[in-house]
Amino acid sequence: QGQLEQSGAEVKKPGASVKVSCKASGYTFSNYDVNWVRQAPGQGLEWMGWMNPKSGNTGYAQKFQGRVTMTRNTSSLTAYMELRSLRSDDTAVYYCARGISINCRSGSCTGGWFAPWGQGTPVTVPS
Amino acid sequence: QSVLTQPPSVSGAPGQRVTISCTGSSSNIGAGYAVHWYQQFPGAGPKLLIYDNNNRPSGVSDRFSGSKSGSSASLAITGLRTEDEADYYCQSYDDRLSGSRVFGGGTKLTVL
Numbered sequence: 001q002g003q004l005e006q007s008g009a010e011v012k013k014p015g016a017s018v019k020v021s022c023k024a025s026g027y028t029f030s031n032y033d034v035n036w037v038r039q040a041p042g043q044g045l046e047w048m049g050w051m052n053p054k055s056g057n058t059g060y061a062q063k064f065q066g067r068v069t070m071t072r073n074t075s076s077l078t079a080y081m082e083l084r085s086l087r088s089d090d091t092a093v094y095y096c097a098r099g100i101s102i103n104c105r106s107g108s109c110t111g112g113w114f115a116p117w118g119q120g121t122p123v124t125v126p127s
Numbered sequence: 128q129s130v131l132t133q134p135p136s137v138s139g140a141p142g143q144r145v146t147i148s149c150t151g152s153s154s155n156i157g158a159g160y161a162v163h164w165y166q167q168f169p170g171a172g173p174k175l176l177i178y179d180n181n182n183r184p185s186g187v188s189d190r191f192s193g194s195k196s197g198s199s200a201s202l203a204i205t206g207l208r209t210e211d212e213a214d215y216y217c218q219s220y221d222d223r224l225s226g227s228r229v230f231g232g233g234t235k236l237t238v239l
Binding site: 035037044045046047050061062093095097099100102104107108109110111112113114115116117118119120 | 129159160161163165172173174175178179184216218219220224227228229230231232233
């Protein structure tokens with residue numbers, strides 16, 4: 001089934017950067033994308049982007065382009081998400097999640113879901 | 128403003144059936160992309176509840192079911208229990224936002 005274990009809580013000053021790690025176990029790390037999703041206090045889920053562990057290819061949500069970088073270390077089976085120029089509205093819990101690839105055939109698609117999820121990493125940026 | 132639209136809250140009494148809607152558009156659900164549902168309890172991370180519109184992962188109760196029609200999808204919960212009280216999110220993929228996964232705004236289920 002697999003598991004994702006994330007790094008611990010962070011408190012950062014405005015303008016600083018944060019790097020969150022996500023260590024995979026129980027499945028073949030290189031076979032599945034790692035996605036990052038964040039959740040601000042009392043708010044919904046917001047998708048940030050994906051990273052393919054085999055190729056290192058990435059895709060970022062438009063909102064975060066230029067401010068986020070997703071990388072990996074295939075030796076340690078760990079994915080990383082770095083967010084720069086932090087602001088108070090970046091205060092959120094950041095989750096990594098294994099993503100299932102999308103397959104489309106004759107106008108109908110399957111796949112694209114996230115499972116499992118990491119336990120979440122709270123990042124606080126005081127205003 | 129979420130790309131997928133869910134009601135902010137729904138409620139029901141124990142034993143009842145409730146449904147949660149998820150409305151998209153021709154660039155996501157209506158384009159043929161699958162809809163997935165997640166359950167989240169306070170202080171915990173999301174958990175996959177339904178994948179590919181109407182499939183349950185191993186271990187998920189058959190009281191939960193999903194459906195999709197056109198540009199919308201629904202999550203149904205039958206035989207409502209107090210332990211079902213949680214937030215529920217739908218998720219899909221959107222063509223316009225190249226490579227973007229998109230979520231609904233979430234629905235808080237209250238069991239009266």
